[in-house]
Amino acid sequence: MTRAGSLRPRLITLSCAILFAISAGGCTQLANPSAPQSTVFPGSDWGRMIQDLYGLIFWMAVVVFVGVEGFLLYTVIRFRRRREGEAVSQTHGNTLLEVAWTVVPSIVLLMIAVPTISTIFIGDMPPPVTTNPVRVTVIGHQWWWEFRYPDLGVVTANELHLPAGRTATIEVTSADVIHSFWVPKMGGKVDAIPTRINTMWFTPDAAAVGEHFGQCAEFCGLQHANMRMRLFVDTAANFDAWVQQQRAPASAAAAGDAQQGAELFQRSACITCHTIKGTNAQGTIGPDLTHVGSRTTIAAGMIDNTPENLAHWIRDPQGVKVGNKMVLPQVSESDARLFAAYLQSLR
Amino acid sequence: MATATARAAPRAGILARPVAPMGIWSWLTTIDHKRIGILYELTAFIFFLIGGLEALLMRSQLVQPDNTLLGPGQYNALFTMHGTTMIFLVVMPLSAAFFNYIVPLQIGARDVAFPRLNAFSYWVFLSGGVLMNLGFLIGAVPDMGWFAYSPLTSSQFSPSVGVDFWVVGLQVLGVASLAAAFNFLVTIIQMRAPGLSFMRMPLFTWTTFVTSILIVLAFPVIAVALIELMFDRLFGSTFFNVTPAAAGAAAAGGDPILWQHLFWVFAHPEVYILILPAMGIVSEVVPVFSRKPLFGYPFMVYAVVSIAFLSFTVWAHHMFTTGLSAIAMSFFAASTMLIAVPTGIKIFNWISTLYGGSIALKAPAMFALGFIAMFTIGGLSGVMHASPPVDTQQQDTYFVVAHLHYVLFGGSIFALFAGIYYWWPKITGRLLGDGLGQLQFWLMFIGFNLTFGPMHFLGVDGMPRRVYTYSPGMGWELWNVVATIGAFVIGVSVLVFIFNAFKSLRTGERAGDDPWDGMTLEWTIPSPPPHYNFVEIPTVAGRNPLWLQKHPELAGRHVPGADPIATDTGHSGSEGSGAESHDGHHAVHVPDPSYWPLFAGAGIFVAGFGVLLSAGGNLSLLAVTGVGLFIVIVSIFGWSLEPVNEPVQA
Numbered sequence: 001m002t003r004a005g006s007l008r009p010r011l012i013t014l015s016c017a018i019l020f021a022i023s024a025g026g027c028t029q030l031a032n033p034s035a036p037q038s039t040v041f042p043g044s045d046w047g048r049m050i051q052d053l054y055g056l057i058f059w060m061a062v063v064v065f066v067g068v069e070g071f072l073l074y075t076v077i078r079f080r081r082r083r084e085g086e087a088v089s090q091t092h093g094n095t096l097l098e099v100a101w102t103v104v105p106s107i108v109l110l111m112i113a114v115p116t117i118s119t120i121f122i123g124d125m126p127p128p129v130t131t132n133p134v135r136v137t138v139i140g141h142q143w144w145w146e147f148r149y150p151d152l153g154v155v156t157a158n159e160l161h162l163p164a165g166r167t168a169t170i171e172v173t174s175a176d177v178i179h180s181f182w183v184p185k186m187g188g189k190v191d192a193i194p195t196r197i198n199t200m201w202f203t204p205d206a207a208a209v210g211e212h213f214g215q216c217a218e219f220c221g222l223q224h225a226n227m228r229m230r231l232f233v234d235t236a237a238n239f240d241a242w243v244q245q246q247r248a249p250a251s252a253a254a255a256g257d258a259q260q261g262a263e264l265f266q267r268s269a270c271i272t273c274h275t276i277k278g279t280n281a282q283g284t285i286g287p288d289l290t291h292v293g294s295r296t297t298i299a300a301g302m303i304d305n306t307p308e309n310l311a312h313w314i315r316d317p318q319g320v321k322v323g324n325k326m327v328l329p330q331v332s333e334s335d336a337r338l339f340a341a342y343l344q345s346l347r
Numbered sequence: 348m349a350t351a352t353a354r355a356a357p358r359a360g361i362l363a364r365p366v367a368p369m370g371i372w373s374w375l376t377t378i379d380h381k382r383i384g385i386l387y388e389l390t391a392f393i394f395f396l397i398g399g400l401e402a403l404l405m406r407s408q409l410v411q412p413d414n415t416l417l418g419p420g421q422y423n424a425l426f427t428m429h430g431t432t433m434i435f436l437v438v439m440p441l442s443a444a445f446f447n448y449i450v451p452l453q454i455g456a457r458d459v460a461f462p463r464l465n466a467f468s469y470w471v472f473l474s475g476g477v478l479m480n481l482g483f484l485i486g487a488v489p490d491m492g493w494f495a496y497s498p499l500t501s502s503q504f505s506p507s508v509g510v511d512f513w514v515v516g517l518q519v520l521g522v523a524s525l526a527a528a529f530n531f532l533v534t535i536i537q538m539r540a541p542g543l544s545f546m547r548m549p550l551f552t553w554t555t556f557v558t559s560i561l562i563v564l565a566f567p568v569i570a571v572a573l574i575e576l577m578f579d580r581l582f583g584s585t586f587f588n589v590t591p592a593a594a595g596a597a598a599a600g601g602d603p604i605l606w607q608h609l610f611w612v613f614a615h616p617e618v619y620i621l622i623l624p625a626m627g628i629v630s631e632v633v634p635v636f637s638r639k640p641l642f643g644y645p646f647m648v649y650a651v652v653s654i655a656f657l658s659f660t661v662w663a664h665h666m667f668t669t670g671l672s673a674i675a676m677s678f679f680a681a682s683t684m685l686i687a688v689p690t691g692i693k694i695f696n697w698i699s700t701l702y703g704g705s706i707a708l709k710a711p712a713m714f715a716l717g718f719i720a721m722f723t724i725g726g727l728s729g730v731m732h733a734s735p736p737v738d739t740q741q742q743d744t745y746f747v748v749a750h751l752h753y754v755l756f757g758g759s760i761f762a763l764f765a766g767i768y769y770w771w772p773k774i775t776g777r778l779l780g781d782g783l784g785q786l787q788f789w790l791m792f793i794g795f796n797l798t799f800g801p802m803h804f805l806g807v808d809g810m811p812r813r814v815y816t817y818s819p820g821m822g823w824e825l826w827n828v829v830a831t832i833g834a835f836v837i838g839v840s841v842l843v844f845i846f847n848a849f850k851s852l853r854t855g856e857r858a859g860d861d862p863w864d865g866m867t868l869e870w871t872i873p874s875p876p877p878h879y880n881f882v883e884i885p886t887v888a889g890r891n892p893l894w895l896q897k898h899p900e901l902a903g904r905h906v907p908g909a910d911p912i913a914t915d916t917g918h919s920g921s922e923g924s925g926a927e928s929h930d931g932h933h934a935v936h937v938p939d940p941s942y943w944p945l946f947a948g949a950g951i952f953v954a955g956f957g958v959l960l961s962a963g964g965n966l967s968l969l970a971v972t973g974v975g976l977f978i979v980i981v982s983i984f985g986w987s988l989e990p991v992n993e994p995v996q997a
Contacts, residue, residue, distance in 0.1 A: 109687060188742075
């Protein structure tokens, strides 16, 4: 019995091809541009280089996917058993075919390997634009981020500010276990490894001004999920203003709740772990709080920085984020309100 | 069952060899490769249910943002144990089950080369699996991830003994794997039937052979790494520790990246240890259900060997974000991409085997086809993160979770189910219901794609893996709901399988010797096979000997006149004593069961348990380890000194 003349296989092929084309095309639409941590809507030069490479490999993969799966489906439908005991021609192989499907994929892979390797070397070289770069040292801690700007004298935590259009060189290390610094909008991740410093660079686009999400991308223990960060890409003027503000010592609390909170703070155990520049608080275990009031979130990007959340955090840090290193004696509700008022005033 | 004929040189061992044919002791002391295969299969299946339950709990936690079903510690323990369980206690032993049951049958042997070592492998595997899971009983479950990155595993950052359970459990499992691998290497090299040259071996036997080589080369690396980690934790050595012992003390000087190198030098070949047997199974099922011999057999063999070789050259692609040099990254990117070539050759040859065939879409074939389709997707996403810059966006996101499940679930698990449906009738004598099999396949196929397909999107949208929670507004809600629904559909499909299995055992259709019109030697003997397998060792005159025998008209270029399967009557009597066997066939020599593999395995369990007791800080409890090792040594002596068969009592 010959099957080749029938119309059905061709219809099957056609419908398979359409199905695959739709599903493959759909894939690109499924990336969610409003996802704050999306990896495929880059906002920096380095991020774009990665995305271009990914786009190339992705579309090649789509072609191979449609071809292989389509051919598989076609073969299975076309050659499905129609009656028992069908005689089947016993082919054993074809050397020419074997050579073909060794050589053709090799060529396809070469088309991926060449731009891959050139991108690797670009990423490994010094940044292309070296005028006026911003240097940042990123130190991973269980479970928060310390950001130091050695040339600017700024130390902050969990919220990184970078100016648009200036290349940032990021030096990543860790104070304890391995973490990974990752703000997808800017590019790939870099591991934070104790005793080692890994560097990366990227230049935020002018169009990327705004808030971007990032988080630790290497499992680092109990609260890995809540080791998050924010990146604020600022205009040049806003960045300079931010730097001026951050360099200043803590503003003296004027009066009222904030001032009472300041007195409480200086007498509390808080000062053994936290630094507030210009005060007795010079601890280095926890985040620098000199300008904590200017941050949008607390507990490493976990909750919004509001007076209520801050007071709650101070009363029950282990309830908010179990396992974190902040262990302190029970604070009364009124004292927590005073602490929060003080910390909120540190802008 | 004992025979009346006196055996040569009756000599008693320390313990009499047990001879009961049935009952619990016959299973505990069995050295029959088929029974050991069944034990592996059952044990691995129980671990499969445990690992699956762990997955369902994780998916339930992630179904909505800020969920509080599980705490961070519980979630971290679950993903650590899920990964460890599925790799070491499910896919590896399920493959080992088929190595055990099927390989001797495919090569025309009566057992493996070292039957007692084989039993020992199983008992040590069981010990390791139990030690690994023992932490659940005392609430100290490993929670540092299956990759156990240093320095998170140091006693400073992981003071719980959970890590020690993992270290000891994995070390013991390695002993089991190594013993089994050596056994299968010797079996395949030495015990092939006359005429069954290497290039006539069934592909599943080939993949068993190559997988065994990978185990022999890869497991010593993790053994060394685990000993170093154990020393760091127990005795304060500094292989990986970087943090000073006390404030102000000198840095410990260890290197956490050393652990990553050692771990991945082992763990990447391990990935192929998990997938090659699956490829072997698919290479058996596809030809039989297409009624065509495997297309491009020699190329399929070369591809398996090349994949195995390349698997040792790609480990650092797990480390593209650790700060490797550009040269190193380029090398590992290129070597990783290169693996796609032999993998592609396999996929094209499977499809070409199907092409022009008469494809029976029975359950084993459905799972094998599912394997080809899903493994292709996993392979393509693998090529994406072979590119280091791209990988820096994908590593440690759900994109990688999707990729690895398309390879290890869509790949290995689908193929293992193909193997279960294919060889079940040989093992039990009854067929699994095909209707229920189709139902299970479609449920599993749909559930699988619902679960892991959306994880590609989650990864692209930036969701990291190994997070117990996430905030609303990240754009991850929808796909997490879909993935959780899919996971429960997979759960239902497994229940369908269990029902099918019980139904088959009670009322399943009798299979006969050769229910699928098979091609290889295992289908020439009864189902289930007698415990000596072959009455007479066959002589093989070609690939797919049974197929050639049944369909000489299809033989094509096959040597005319040669009988594809001859029996060599002189061969089978050459070993043993010439005793009459149970059903009248002459000279079927099978050694008696033995207590010693069980005792040696128990000794290793006690030794491992001693390490765990002392992990609490009291090193004098290492004496328990001494006791365990003493049991092992005594067992080895008893083992060496016992006769092949228990001398027959007067």
